[in-house]
Amino acid sequence: MSLQTKIKTSVRMNVAKRKLDSRKIKAQHGNPLEQWGLAKIRNDIKSNKVLSNHFSGVELDREAIKEYKLIKFREVLGYVLENSPYYQDLYANAGIDVSTFRSYEDLEKLPLTEQEDLANKPYHFLCVPRKDIIREFTSSGTTNMLKRMAYTQDELLEIVDSVISGLKMAGMDSKDDVLQIMYPTITATWDPGLVLSKACALGGFNSVIEDSLDAREQIRTMKESGTTFIIGTSSFLYNLSMQAHELIEPGELGIKRIICSSEPLTETMREMIESVWGCKTLRQWGMTELGLANAIECEHQDGFHLNNPDFLVEVIDPKTGKVLPAGEKGELVVTTLRRKCMPLIRYRTRDITSIIDETCMCGACLDQRIGDIERWTGE
Numbered sequence: 001m002s003l004q005t006k007i008k009t010s011v012r013m014n015v016a017k018r019k020l021d022s023r024k025i026k027a028q029h030g031n032p033l034e035q036w037g038l039a040k041i042r043n044d045i046k047s048n049k050v051l052s053n054h055f056s057g058v059e060l061d062r063e064a065i066k067e068y069k070l071i072k073f074r075e076v077l078g079y080v081l082e083n084s085p086y087y088q089d090l091y092a093n094a095g096i097d098v099s100t101f102r103s104y105e106d107l108e109k110l111p112l113t114e115q116e117d118l119a120n121k122p123y124h125f126l127c128v129p130r131k132d133i134i135r136e137f138t139s140s141g142t143t144n145m146l147k148r149m150a151y152t153q154d155e156l157l158e159i160v161d162s163v164i165s166g167l168k169m170a171g172m173d174s175k176d177d178v179l180q181i182m183y184p185t186i187t188a189t190w191d192p193g194l195v196l197s198k199a200c201a202l203g204g205f206n207s208v209i210e211d212s213l214d215a216r217e218q219i220r221t222m223k224e225s226g227t228t229f230i231i232g233t234s235s236f237l238y239n240l241s242m243q244a245h246e247l248i249e250p251g252e253l254g255i256k257r258i259i260c261s262s263e264p265l266t267e268t269m270r271e272m273i274e275s276v277w278g279c280k281t282l283r284q285w286g287m288t289e290l291g292l293a294n295a296i297e298c299e300h301q302d303g304f305h306l307n308n309p310d311f312l313v314e315v316i317d318p319k320t321g322k323v324l325p326a327g328e329k330g331e332l333v334v335t336t337l338r339r340k341c342m343p344l345i346r347y348r349t350r351d352i353t354s355i356i357d358e359t360c361m362c363g364a365c366l367d368q369r370i371g372d373i374e375r376w377t378g379e
């Protein structure tokens with residue numbers, strides 16, 4: 001790398017770092033993901049006249065955040081009506097007047113966004129000029145429908161910011177922490193390794209990408225790099241642990257946490273992985289359409305903490321569309337609250353879960369969590 005390129009890269013990194021809300025997370029001040037969410041909401045309120053008038057002198061407790069999200073939801077509705085051909089058509093055809101939309105109860109009246117629509121006509125969802133798109137990701141997820149999502153530069157930085165916060169919640173807290181990134185089986189157009197190594201660089205941690213399928217190679221890299229955290233797909237990490245079982249003693253390598261992403265992880269798989277490495281294993285959940293890193297467990301392993309300020313989640317009966325109360329199982333439906341490129345409103349995830357609406361043992365009390373996630377079989 002030439003000196004000029006090095007200087008340019010360093011300037012770019014510093015500009016990016018200043019925009020991150022995750023840099024406001026302070027260790028020992030509660031759940032890092034929740035702290036990040038609060039910082040993000042506070043920033044948003046400060047920079048928006050309507051919001052700052054509305055929330056002037058109001059403490060950001062659970063109720064206030066619920067109200068904040070409803071205001072954001074209405075803001076997104078106004079935005080898509082101006083900019084998104086898909087939602088203009090959808091609401092016009094359904095005869096919906098979104099100006100009458102006022103409360104959480106009104107949510108149910110809005111039609112759901114189907115995955116097929118996103119797969120069939122992605123650019124109808126586009127709300128910005130194509131020149132503003134910096135990256136496009138395609139993914140089939142687990143539904144075998146090829147979906148394309150476009151992101152702007154600012155949105156990618158927001159994703160990286162949320163990944164840093166998730167890693168901090170998982171326990172990464174200093175430059176001595178090294179994340180070993182293992183995604184040898186991912187063939188999608190997005191590269192989780194790239195997003196994760198960028199997040200580590202901006203968050204002040206170290207990382208190493210190791211794509212070997214061989215446990216001996218992976219362990220060698222762990223020893224050489226001083227790896228303290230591991231992330232990869234659930235099936236890969238399970239298979240790796242089966243091999244590593246013969247090669248290491250639990251706790252021998254000083255691994256602090258393992259993060260299983262992209263695929264379901266059963267409790268039996270989790271127990272086996274934890275017994276091999278001698279540390280807790282956390283599940284992570286995300287969808288390409290929603291920006292990949294959307295929710296992660298804390299050390300109490302009691303539900304997924306969501307990137308609260310970015311999404312409004314509902315759980316519905318997949319057959320009737322009726323919104324279900326917290327605790328009841330149904331299909332997860334997500335609205336993106338700050339996407340400008342391709343916002344999604346009441347997007348059907350085809351994942352079955354329930355909303356957990358109570359304080360977590362980690363102390364997080366402002367956000368909703370979601371419980372175990374299963375695929376919807378259509379039955």
Ligand SMILES: [Zn+2]
Nearest residue numbers: 298360361362
């Ligand atoms: Zn928690």
